[in-house]
Structures are given as structure tokens and as C-alpha cells.
Amino acid sequence: MAAFLARQMLGNRSGKILKTAYSSSGTLVGRSFWSSNIPITVTLLHGDGIGPEIAEAVKQVFTVASAPIEWEEHYVCTETDPRTNSFLTLECLESLRCNKFGLKGPTEMPLPSRKGRLRREIQFYAKVRPFFSFPGYKTRYDDVDLIIIRENTQGEYSGIEHQVVKGVVQSLEIITHEASLRIAEYAFHYAKTHGRKKVSAIHKSNIMQKTDGLFLKCCQEVAIKYPEIIYEEVVIDTCCMMLVKNPSVFDVLLMPNLYGDIISNLCAELVGGLGLTPSCNIGEDGLALAEVVHDSAPDIAGMNLANPTAMLLSGVMLLRHLELNEEAEQIHKAITKTIAEGKHRTPDLGGTSTTTEFTEAICDHLIIS
Numbered sequence: 272m273a274a275f276l277a278r279q280m281l282g283n284r285s286g287k288i289l290k291t292a293y294s295s296s297g298t299l300v301g302r303s304f305w306s307s308n309i310p311i312t313v314t315l316l317h318g319d320g321i322g323p324e325i326a327e328a329v330k331q332v333f334t335v336a337s338a339p340i341e342w343e344e345h346y347v348c349t350e351t352d353p354r355t356n357s358f359l360t361l362e363c364l365e366s367l368r369c370n371k372f373g374l375k376g377p378t379e380m381p382l383p384s385r386k387g388r389l390r391r392e393i394q395f396y397a398k399v400r401p402f403f404s405f406p407g408y409k410t411r412y413d414d415v416d417l418i419i420i421r422e423n424t425q426g427e428y429s430g431i432e433h434q435v436v437k438g439v440v441q442s443l444e445i446i447t448h449e450a451s452l453r454i455a456e457y458a459f460h461y462a463k464t465h466g467r468k469k470v471s472a473i474h475k476s477n478i479m480q481k482t483d484g485l486f487l488k489c490c491q492e493v494a495i496k497y498p499e500i501i502y503e504e505v506v507i508d509t510c511c512m513m514l515v516k517n518p519s520v521f522d523v524l525l526m527p528n529l530y531g532d533i534i535s536n537l538c539a540e541l542v543g544g545l546g547l548t549p550s551c552n553i554g555e556d557g558l559a560l561a562e563v564v565h566d567s568a569p570d571i572a573g574m575n576l577a578n579p580t581a582m583l584l585s586g587v588m589l590l591r592h593l594e595l596n597e598e599a600e601q602i603h604k605a606i607t608k609t610i611a612e613g614k615h616r617t618p619d620l621g622g623t624s625t626t627t628e629f630t631e632a633i634c635d636h637l638i639i640s
Contacts, residue, residue, distance in 0.1 A: 310341040311593060314366040317346055318376025320567025321577035326376050328579035328630040329586050332605075335634045338590060338598040343370060347378050367393065367560065372593065374586055375562035379569060395552035395560060396450065397457045398423045398531065399588070402518075402538040402548060407611030408620065415541050418523045420461060421531025422454040422486075423552060428528045446482040446527065451489035457553070458525040459497045469501040470494070473510050473526035473534065486527055511537060535564070546619050549584035551592065559592045561585035575625040578617040580606060583633070605636035 317326045326344075333340055345363045367373045400419040404412060429445040455472075462470050472490040476483035487504060494502035505513070507530050513520055514534070518541055526534065539548045545565035552560045563581040571577060583606055590599035609615055615632035616622025624632070 310339045311372065312341045312343055312370045313589070314363070314370045314373035315342040315344045316363060316373060316375040317344065318378045318563075318567060319347065320377060320379055320569040320572045322376030322378070322567055324573070324575065324577050324626055325563075325579035325582045326374075328626060329374065329582050331630055332583060332602060332633055332637070333586065333598075335637045336598050336602050336605075338595060338602075340590075347375075364393070367558075371556070371558050372589060373560040373562075374582070374589055375560060376582060377563050377565055377567040379567040393554055393558065393560075395423050395554045395558065397421070397454055397553040398550060399461070399553060400531075400535050400538070400548065400550045400564075401588070402542050404542055405547065405607060405610050407613060408543055410541065410543050412518055412541055415518050415538075417518060417521045417538065418461070418465075418467065419531055419535050419538060420454065420458040420523060420525050421535070422450060422527050424528070425450050426528030426530075428532075444479065444482045444529075446485050448485060448489060451486045452493065455490045455493040455525065458523060459493050459500055462500050462523045463497060467500070467523050469503065469522040470497075471510070471521055471524050472502070472504045473507050473524055473530050474504060475507050475530075477506060483527065490525065507534075510534065514538065514541070539564075544619065545581065546578045547580050547584075549581055549588050551585060551588040553592075557592075559589060561589040561592075575627055576618055577626050578619050579626060579630060580610070601637060602633075605633045608636045609633045 315326060315330075317323045330342060343366055345360070345366055347360070347363065398419075398421040400421070402415055402417050402419070404410065404415045425445045425447060427442060427444045429443060431443040431445065432440060434440050458470055461467070470490075472487055474483040474487050476487050490502070490504070494500070507526075510521075510524070511534070514537055518538070524534065535548075535550075536545070539545045542548065545563075548564070550562055550564050552562065554560075563585055565581055568577060583602065587599045587603050587606075590596070590602070609629065609632045610620065612632075613622070615624040615629050617624055617626065617629050
């Protein structure tokens, strides 16, 4: 069955139009939205630490770029909300479910599994992490351009652990056929629609023969439907070696949860660190939560020194998801030009500019363009 798009008007305050995408085999791979003349309502979760500062930078840049976004602002909990057993309040969760789209700042959490709980509860099944070099900002490699697509709900992050006997504990890696097919379909469809040539399935099936073996089987099943996309399988440790040696050999990397977490941090360092790398969680029915993955940097909170790049680029990913491609491209180019010029860089990028100065420089490039 040929790929097709189905449109449906959603009768809500955001004036959104729903576009449903199916793969060539008829499998649902995602839904996205774009607005009419009415601004799209997006849940903005400031985060803590430097979160409120970089959230303000995003709002300022989006305003100058005339992005048709209306922010519904919420603040996360510094401690677990007993109503949700999460760092998000019940009001935050209801806002995300209602608006469908969100942008989240950094959060400092004593229990990392809270993020996993959020992804499972709202079913953000795919985490998309692009990594690309910035012209004019020198790192070890100048030509990094790859995408990590990570299954977001299962694997070792399922949170199923128990004590077998005293002194012996066990953690279970959960891999299912349904979730693996879903993430594989998403990755191959992403590669096809974004002009990518190759998908690399990352695994450790030589050791985890049942779990990673099932994941690979699902990837192989989907790969057959996309003969125009090169498909390969790479053991996780070999993948790490190849990334450090020559990251340009990869294009789209598809992997289970734990491997994606580790490899994402490795790739961030290839392009300058977590402060430069965006991410976006994708769920059913077009649900999307773009977020930064760096920490909340409480040591510089309130000092006007934070780098808003990762949150801005995460916002750009959200704009692209909403098919606001013109605004997304303008903001992306303004960020790239600001960093390339080198006149206004925050301390983490080797400069002396404040958050305000860096943000204003980006806005100046938007006005000029």
C-alpha cells in the first residue's frame, strides 16, 4: 500500500490540524500537527536551576522569529509529587495531554527513573537525538551529522528489579515485539522522509541473545520494507569504537533504551557537549515533548551565564514536528551564525557573554535575515 497522509481537524483552542502518517506497508509511524492562523498552544516546563533563564531565552527568540506559539507555562516539582509519583505535577501532566506538545527545561532529580516513568506513562516511545557539528566551533571532528533514535519505554529502564536472595539482586531487560517493531518503523520512516541513507541497528545480541535478538529480528522485518535504505547491525562496543574513530560512518542509529542513553552522551561530546544538543520525545497521536538533557547547573543558576542553545534547538525540533519549518530554519540559522561568529559565546563555549547577550545576538541575526 502506498504511503499516504490523512488529515483531520481537531476542534480545540489551538486550531490544530492532525496529519497521520503511514509507512509503505500501512503501519502507523506517527502523527504531526500544524496550525491554521491560530497560535498552537505548547506546554512550557521551565525546569529548575538555570531552567527559568533559558526558558525565557526561548520565549524571546520565538517571539522575534514570529513563531505562532502560545506558551502555557508550568513549573516542575523539586520533589516527587505524590499524586503522580513523578517530578511533574498533576497539572503538568494534564497540560501535556491536553496540548499534545511540550518543551521542557533541565531538571535535577535524585531518581533518574522518574524520567523513565514519565515516558512510559504518556508513552513517549521514541527519543530522537540529532548530533551535528557547528561551523566555526572547533571540536575534534568537523563533519558530524547523525541521528540517534532510541526506544524510550523498555529495556533495562523498565524499572523491574528485585532481590533473589540476600546479596543477590536482579534487573530485568524487557523487550517486546510490539515496541521493537514500533521504534523500527519510526526509524526507517524517519530516515526515508529526512533523506537519510542508512540505518544502523545497535545491539549486543551475541550476549543477550533473546532480548537483543528479538529487537534485531524486528529491525530486520522492517528493513525489508525499505529497500532504498541501507541496513546494518553493529555490536554496541564496536559502535563506540567506530564513533570515536570516525563518526561520519554512521547516519541513523537505532537502538534499545540503555544503549541509546550511553551513546547519546558519547555523541554529544563529539560536537561540543550536552549544552549544544537537542532532543525530542515522540508519542502516539502526534504527542511530542522536546527537552534538554543536560543538568540544571545549580552552581550558575541566577548568574546569567547559562547557554540556552540546547533548549532553543529542542524548540526548533518541536517547530519542525509542527511543520513550522520556515520559523524552525530561521532560528536554527541564527543560532549557527551566532556561534560561528564567535563574538557572543557563553562561558561553556569559551566566551564571556551572558545569557542575555548571547540571546540578543541570536535575535539580531533573526532581524537581519
